[in-house]
Amino acid sequence: MFKKLFAKKAARKVTLQSGITFEVGRNETVLEAALKAGIAYPHDCTVGTCGSCRSRLLQGKVDAITPFGYTLSREELQAGYILACQAVPESDLVVDVPLEAGEVRKVAARIVEQRVLTHDIRCVTWETDGVIEYRAGQYMNIDWPGAPAPRSYSFSSAPAEGGRTRLSAFIRRVPGGAFTDALFADTLDDAAFTIEAPHGTFWLREGTGPIILIGGGSGLSPLMSVLEDAVQKRVGRNAILLFGGRTERDLYCMDEIAAIRAQWPTQFDFRPVLSEEQTSHHRFGLVTAEVTTALTDLGDPASTQAYLCGPPGMIDAGVAALVAAGVSLANIFYDKFTDASTGAKQAGEN
Ligand SMILES: Cc1cc2nc3c(=O)[nH]c(=O)nc-3n(C[C@H](O)[C@H](O)[C@H](O)COP(=O)(O)OP(=O)(O)OC[C@H]3O[C@@H](n4cnc5c(N)ncnc54)[C@H](O)[C@@H]3O)c2cc1C
Ligand code: FES
Structure with a gap:
């Protein structure tokens, strides 16, 4: 015994x-x-x-x-x-489980450019002292002196042959956030960053069926990387990009998306959806409420792959809508942009 x-x-x-x-x-x-x-x-x-x-x-x-x-x-x-x-x-x-791809490297980096995209999103570019090779859709972990913990940001550009030493991401200000408050107050311009990358498994899978991409806020970052890369590789699959914002001032990358649409070899449709402003030219409501129509227009939910990026609530609603409309969970890929408040919110919700 x-x-x-x-x-x-x-x-x-x-x-x-x-x-x-x-x-x-x-x-x-x-x-x-x-x-x-x-x-x-x-x-x-x-x-x-x-x-x-x-x-x-x-x-x-x-x-x-x-x-x-x-x-x-x-x-x-x-x-x-x-x-x-x-x-x-x-x-x-x-x-x-899909394993992460690419050789993870740690490099020193400094911010070399910040471009204003909307009232609360910037495109931030770091110059690194070593090459990082990544797949379109992956992300980096950034660390800086005084950081409570590293933060994750998805690459916004298509990868380059041989890797990149300039790494960009679309970053949304989260009020009260340790990193983004300092970034938007311009106090990190000379900070010595460390970047560890690549991470994640959010990349375009092989396939011949349609693609639906769903983004909210800075969730457009990896979607632009995936789309730019797909254009370069002449991916000829029908695609719809749904993007959710509150009002028109949340829309950005309009010229870049128009350029992607112009070069896309087959059908490519961009559908911005505004949740707090009614206009004559954009859809009104929650972006995830547009999923069923988009899938009907794409025509083949069973072979459709879905790629979602942005706030956790949007992704949960999006996954539920996709599954209800016939998309297989095995064909749904997402990165939830969680932050320090996410765990507390989840514990409170349940
Ligand atoms: C895989 C991945 C990829 C991502 N990619 C991007 C991207 O491309 N672009 C982007 O903008 N973001 C992205 N994010 C989110 C990003 O990593 C950060 O979480 C975000 O920018 C907030 O960082 P912060 O330091 O400013 O805020 P944090 O310090 O994380 O704070 C966020 C909020 O939580 C509150 N808070 C802090 N501590 C607590 C606590 N203990 N309890 C409750 N509330 C608290 C703060 O007041 C603030 O309101 C990604 C996240 C993941 C996981
Ligand atoms: S690593 Fe397991 S939920 Fe984040």
């Missing part, structure tokens, strides 16, 4: 669908063990709020440190998705 009581729990084996295996020690999370094993498992917050480590459990059982439902939608939970950073195995597991 004593032998049984004090027996050390055996490590659990996790097998990724790609064939990679690793062991998870007692009380360890899937993410902790994967990172220890040197696996490029996607992650950002590590505390269960961003959804970056979202993975599909194909076999086995896990215990959740914090309920996955704080961050994952009902549809995702029903389909067997878990958060690897909150999942402690109770048995051996088989897990499906």
Whole structure:
């Protein structure tokens, strides 16, 4: 009996669908063990709020440190998705997750340009002392002296052959935010930054079906990177870009989007949606309410891939609308732009 009581729990084996295996020690999370094993498992917050480590459990059982439902939608939970950073195995597991791509490097950087895009969004460019190679849609983690923690920003430009030493992102001011308050007060112009990149798995997947892209606020950043890259690669799939803002002053990159539309080899439609201003020339309401019409216009929900970026609430509503209209969860990709308030909000909501 004593032998049984004090027996050390055996490590659990996790097998990724790609064939990679690793062991998870007692009380360890899937993410902790994967990172220890040197696996490029996607992650950002590590505390269960961003959804970056979202993975599909194909076999086995896990215990959740914090309920996955704080961050994952009902549809995702029903389909067997878990958060690897909150999942402690109770048995051996088989897990499906796209691994991050690219060699992660840490480089020193300084801000060299800031371009005003709207009343609360700037395009910020860093010059780095080393090359960063990334895929369109990925993001960087930036750190600076006095930072409470690194912040994540999605690249806004298409990647360049051989990598880039100028890295740009669209950054929205979050009132009370440690980084963006300082940025918009212009107190970080000479700060010595460290950038670690690339991160994330938000890139355009192979396929022949239509594409729907949904963005809100600075969520346009990775979508512009993906679209510019797709134009360069002559991706000939029908596409609709839905962009949500409150009023007309939230719309930006109009010329750049018009240029993409002009070069897109097949159908490309741009649909701005305003939630607080009625105009004669833009759609009115929530951007996610336009999903069903857009999918009908694209014509083939079952083969449509969806790419969403922006505030967590918009993404949750977007995923629900996409699934209800027949898009497979396996074809839905997103980056939630979470911040320091997200965990507190999620805990309060549930
Ligand atoms: C993968 C990823 C990619 C991203 N890409 C982009 C991008 O391209 N562009 C972009 O603009 N943003 C992006 N973000 C969001 C970005 O990383 C920052 O979270 C955002 O810019 C806010 O940073 P901040 O330091 O200004 O605010 P924070 O310091 O994070 O504060 C945000 C808000 O939370 C409040 N707050 C602080 N602490 C707490 C607390 N303990 N409890 C409750 N509330 C609190 C603050 O007062 C403020 O209102 C991305 C996020 C992720 C995860
Ligand atoms: S890394 Fe798991 S939810 Fe953010």
